[in-house]
Amino acid sequence: MSVSNSFPSGLYGGRLTIDPKALAANWMFLAGKLAGETECAAAIKADAYGLGQEMAAKTLFEAGCRTFFVAVPTEALALRKVLPDAVIYALDGLFPGTAAHFLEHDIRPVLGSLEELQEWTALCKSTGRNHPAAVHVDTGIHRLGLSPAEFSAAMSDKALLGPFEPTLVMSHLACGSTPDHPMNRRQLDLFREVTAPFAHIPRSLANSAGVLMGPDYHFDLARPGISLYGGRAFDTGFNPMRPVVKVEARIMIVREVPPGDTIGYGAKQTAKRPLRNAVVAAGYADGLLRRAGSTDERPGGFAMIEGHRAPILGRISMDMITLDVTDVPENLLRRGAFVEMLGPHVAAADIAAYAETIDYEYLTSLGRRFERVYGPLT
Template sequence: MSPSRPTPFPSELYGGRLTIDLEAIADNWSFLDSKTDARTECAAAIKADAYGTGQDRVAPALFAAGCRTFFAAVPTEAIELRRLLPDAVIYVLDGLFPGTAEHFLEHRLRPVLGSLEELAEWSDLCKAAGQSFPAAVHVDTGIHRLGLSATQFADVMTDKAFLGPFEASLVMSHLACGSAPDHPMNRHQLDRFRQITAPVPHIPKSLANSAGILMGPDFHFDLVRPGIALYGGKALDNAPNAMKPVARVEARIMILRDVPQGDTIGYGATQTAPRPLKNAVVAAGYADGMLRRASSSDGRPGGFGMIGGHRAPILGRISMDMITLDVTDVPPDLLARGALVEMLGPDVAASDLAAYAETIDYEYLTSLGRRFERVYARLS
């Protein structure tokens, strides 16, 4: 079952619930769009099933909000997106896989060409068809993943064998350290991008992801490509998160039990009860995107859930299907078998959980809730 399709079972059969706020996602796009001026288009990165929130629901909501250009990662994502949005411009960030150009044409997709081999294949296709098909060209400004080198780009721009049959619809690069706005790499990449693309002022340009948008107009150019911020994630490490939360994960309490002081909890006996505790075991685990690295032990604290505004720390290791929470200090009237505990959402930010798990909120969002009931509704 695709995680973005309506869930087919009664609510009470699920171990938890994933609620996604489409209006909040649209509001986040509008907020980011407002950060740019009239000459800059605000697109949307919608890869990984819209960062785990459900592409089939999110894409139409963003299009209704005014977004017209979308970025997928791989061709299969883009083909599904085309079925949803027949009139959108759709780029494929991972470029042109060998022998797939005809599929791009069939579905009116634009590859982001990041190597001489990809450029040659696309150019040959256009030459054979006698028609120019749009594509983006990716230049590397320092992240050393995809993209042409500065020398390759300069050569390509003057080589009719490459760009004679078609003209790039976009020239783009990607920031390596955008989440740390004071990092010197950001200014270095901006300067490199300006230098590399100066000979092609007529081609639209794109450098900014979510962080780049929030770093100001120097990074905006002609098109910005927000991703994590659309889905409520924290784009800048050193600033408060201005985005609306868009998802809430709630896990069902299966059992409440007392644990004597000195007894251990969970696999590996890594957590010892420092006092008599009351525990709640909830039906969520790392198979549901609750990352095991956020476990607690005697040597380090783990993540937490929230019950009626009260913090419930994780106790011991997160297992595949369940998590144990310390509910000793939660009012008893909030605790009941079958009750739902917020494990991520407005009161438990993904970025906070990510800090405990020594990762980033992207990993939480893209891993969430494949076994949960999925609901599309306002969070507030």
């Protein structure tokens, strides 16, 4: 167990525990699912989904991962300082006038438009060298990527490409979280069709969901993200991944609420019976989203206290949350004790559903004010 903090533990209102061994185990599990010689990369964008890019990069590299995907160039440059020998791709592509930074630090942009491709190939022509980069072809998500027609024309245009040949051709699934959605097969078929003339170049389609959907989606390289961190790749069904993170908040006060009284801002939650509530020192400023609060019309999320469910009462505030602990044994409600807000017993996907969002948003928002601890979650 290790701790990385600026202040003594007792001064933090919440604690974020991250299990690097679980992270490594999830990557090895996914790598074991891949067909043939498919390489398992890792998406560690957004500070490794909120858990810490440096820790995640070192952990995954030690586990055997050699290719990493981030979003923006600044993430790539920070990662290069940590992993001097890794292959690093920047998914958001080539921002205007930044090519020199990519070359200096051996970062590979994922070229997502014809203009980006033209700028990169001009660079290759000016140096007479093939500088590594990926090309993104849009198979239906309509975000980044060359259209299939643009891709086919560009890849066949020797005058445009000059010495450039991509090190990777990739696309991104729009509906991978719903594995039976017909969009997945349409994208797979289109990706196969448009890349077939260039099949000597490594190809990548699978995110976390694509890994679990089977070998048809694997191609040469997979780039899982959410599953590495214990999140759900699919919206429904069993999640085979180990939890990697636990969020706990400290109890500040326990008090009685008579029936008919209201709890929290806006008086949105009314006590229907005599209640005991516990106020904990974490809120939406710590990434525990306000939308997961409770009202008289709709239930909110919940926390767990040593096996006992504690529903959220009223609105989630910036710095605190009120929990219904009426049915929790009093000896577990000590001032200063920790309550599990997210973790092995409160899945990120489950609590996210109360906030009408996904576990990605929860994970990437967590813990700017929390104590950070690295070790087992139990």
